[in-house]
Amino acid sequence: MPAPLFSAKLSRRAFIAASTVGFAGLRFGTSASGASGAAPSPARKKPAKSTIVFFLCGGASHIDMWDMKPDAPAEYRGEFDPTRTSAPEIQLCEHLPLLAKQAHHLAVVNGVTDGGQATGDHHAGYYYNLTGHAPDETFKQQGNDRRPYPTDWPYMGCVVGSKRPAHPKLPKVITLPHKPSKLPYTRPGQFAGRLGMEHDPFYLSGSMETPLQFSAPALTLDASITPARMTDRQALLNTLDGLRRGIDTDASVRNHLIQHEKAFSLLSSSSTTRAFDVASEPAEVCERYGKTINGTSMLMARRLVEAGVPFVTVFWKENEAIASKCKSAGGWDTHANNFNCLKDYLLGEFDRALSALIEDLAQKGLLDDTLVLVTSEMGRKPKIGDPRSGGKSGAGRDHWTACMSVLMAGGGVRGGQVYGRTDAHGEYPAEMPISPADVTKTVYHAMGIDDLTAYDMQGRPYNLLDDGRPLLQLF
Template structure:
């Protein structure tokens, strides 16, 4: 759907975009079947140890984290596979992690390390990997046909976070799904899978932007008032209606007009709510807390995620923000896509930053008695080739690892998860799942189970029911 040039004015776009309206071109909203009325974990989930997670934090390591150098190491594999890193003991007996994760190893009694996830996609690329891991659905043929030109489409399957958001009542404060500190990846190569799509744009995440140069500053551009609009004007219903009139008229005969009032209300709630500005104010945190997380944008994003949990946001996604200052050293965009110099990049940059920030989040939530009601998930769009050497970056001498969608690991903690365990295993080289093979659909179903969501039925535009995710099963063995 092409957006009209009538929306070019700042005020019209402000009202539309605050609730994800900027994504309306991805598709028309569909009506949900009976959504969960609020946080009300199902009897089935509660009875089996699930249903405890009031909030979910997904920490997505953009680029494809190397499973065999972090949480599924293979010290007995041949040298051309295992690399120079050594596994080390953790606070959980029998569970080992990489030696370069010293702080996380102290928190491993909270962790469940899932080592047998196969997310194979025919393209072996980022776009399809994102989609599979963010929705639980295998990518369709369009991913292979269109490659990096594959855009988010209106009939895509919805993001896991949007499904969770749709099953929780809007409490009139912050949105039910929020994503920070960026929207991967740089336009026009926006990654599919991170939107509500066929579920309806009213369930798109609200994107909060952060900057590497100013890690304490977070903002939602669509919630920044234009120079000719004041808060007093917004509080005046008459002035508001005048402001909205131009934008509203063009939708009066549109199929999406039925969601217009929802967008208006959501925008006003956010613009006029003291809660919004308070939650984003990570600078108000004690310096000792900020220092424990670290000083970078990814660290502060996790700290903001904790503040969102305290405000009872049901689903928070933190997409690792790449640091372009190191992109040439790693033959990547500055993230986990370590095509070259994999080991130095992990040891000197990626692992220390991740280790400090994520271990701090675990420790912080636990100390605040929030961990049991918050599910933490660390995932990525793929693993990396167990055999060292990517031809695109000098082969073996380049010391890189290429894309590998055939095996990856996922970390979970909190939300009823029994910590201190590994579930499943990969083969001796880390190439394929061996024991308890899983797919991203199983991971998605586990998230839903932890959040107490059983009802995955929705209706299409013609009122026909369909299941949001038929594949996969929750990994109930993870729960205490």
């Protein structure tokens, strides 16, 4: 059983108070030097400065969105028609009209497959597509009960953060508007794992009810510690010294304090407040992104890369109000009523948010410096009719890990292209099967990261991702 995060004798007040100080002088992390053991891929002349990952929680239906099969039998092609876009090579779903106007910036990558290495569960899908590493036996044994382990392979964003110099004011890796999924079933793959907790993402939280307001749980501070007291660091250290002596020997708490040490500089920085204040955007900009939690999260992502944050992840926030209609958690896991759930609830919000981000980045001259990746944990089964929702009459699509698509834009990726091809039913790659490791390596390539060396606790080097190859043809 893993050690608890808190000692039984440690009060919450003492923990939060002590967690704001005391580790500034320690050094953490892996070395960025050393050979990776693999021949480096050709470096981009101008590596991207930032990446935004938009993760569609639940498993987005590739065959209903951007790998459509209008000539397939009705039980495969579904109810939607493809529509023309600003790029002759690309066809998108008719319910993505705003994104269709931005297609000249997009690269649609079809035929991403798990190669039979995943389990079909959400946990395994998250892990594979976020880290580039195939799920191990524990995923097969535990399914969606599998917890994040300290020995897990790290999220690609955490790898990028570990290789980038410190930002002067902000965290290098930020995730919003939530941490999937609800405790205790937190999805593996979104953390730093074996790289160490100091490389974990910094989380911003948002809600459906107040989409223009974001909070940072790690910035919670005991009410007795005022900003004035916090600026007097030495006095604060003296005040809390006794508390810290009682907890420094608890390794699990010690690791957790690393994250809270980051909060100290953030709390005292006016630039942090400005970067997180999405409500200060002009009304017309907020309207363009959509005044929903997923829309404002994309707007926040643009603000963060504009402020120089290297890696931002937006996990689609599920709407629990539609869960029963779709036999899902309220996201893209459309086990039932697939077409109505997509048309009435999901595609419109997604279309507005993503198209606004790409348009905004392009207008601000940030798109070539910012890679945008849209991905998910799996695709949907091309043949309509999930047994869990009444079969054909339920009009749902089941999990499908044998084939999915991802979108890329910016970061040196050539827009207006389709890469990869699937069979006539959208079930399997027809050529060039692409693995999640290939997609992850492509992100690293776009960010100019060829050396994937890290060091274990004994100082021994290892490679953070042996598998995969960057999709150089996209650039």
